Amino acid sequence: MEIMKQKKLLYILLASAVLTSLTLPTCMDPVIVKVAKADGDSDDSAAMTKLQPVTVKLYKQDTTEELTPKNPAEVEGIVGTVGELKWVKTPEVEGFGTDARSKGFIIKYGNNEVVFYYTEIKPVTVKLYKQGTTEELTPISPDEVKGHVGAEITVDAPRVEGFQPEQAKMEYKVVDGDNEVVFYYSEIKPGN
Numbered sequence: 001m002e003i004m005k006q007k008k009l010l011y012i013l014l015a016s017a018v019l020t021s022l023t024l025p026t027c028m029d030p031v032i033v034k035v036a037k038a039d040g041d042s043d044d045s046a047a048m049t050k051l052q053p054v055t056v057k058l059y060k061q062d063t064t065e066e067l068t069p070k071n072p073a074e075v076e077g078i079v080g081t082v083g084e085l086k087w088v089k090t091p092e093v094e095g096f097g098t099d100a101r102s103k104g105f106i107i108k109y110g111n112n113e114v115v116f117y118y119t120e121i122k123p124v125t126v127k128l129y130k131q132g133t134t135e136e137l138t139p140i141s142p143d144e145v146k147g148h149v150g151a152e153i154t155v156d157a158p159r160v161e162g163f164q165p166e167q168a169k170m171e172y173k174v175v176d177g178d179n180e181v182v183f184y185y186s187e188i189k190p191g192n
Contacts, residue, residue, distance in 0.1 A: 147174035
């Protein structure tokens with residue numbers, strides 16, 4: 001009987017120490033705490049789980065080329081408790097973009113890896129010519145046009161003083177190389 005009391009006391013002390021501890025255990029498994037019930041039985045309870053690290057990987061789409069985030073601190077030191085729903089914000093990568101704003105997943109024991117895939121963003125040169133000539137026109141306010149490689153984008157014809165575009169907009173697929181869109185303009189005649 002005395003041994004039973006000592007075991008109960010040990011379980012209570014262990015539970016109290018674990019539950020009030022400010023430091024998490026360093027083992028990878030959950031801490032099992034024996035909780036003494038009033039009727040003398042004990043209950044095995046997973047009272048605390050270790051924080052698990054999260055690895056964030058950034059890759060160029062369709063390759064194994066790893067990319068570097070603009071702010072490395074965004075992907076370092078991410079942790080979560082086992083069973084927790086964790087959201088990771090998409091890190092910004094210079095010259096690249098992705099459709100995902102963030103990714104959510106459930107933290108588990110072991111390897112917690114979140115992978116983001118990025119496509120390169122390329123500039124698109126917009127050229128403006130007077131219809132039937134090689135005379136280049138200047139827009140009222142030039143716009144910088146960019147797009148993800150492989151994406152279909154809509155390019156609006158810039159406004160040109162005294163001219164109107166033959167096409168108001170154009171669909172264009174951005175390629176991994178030089179990108180150029182050409183608009184032709186006709187002169188607006190007085191009285192038209």
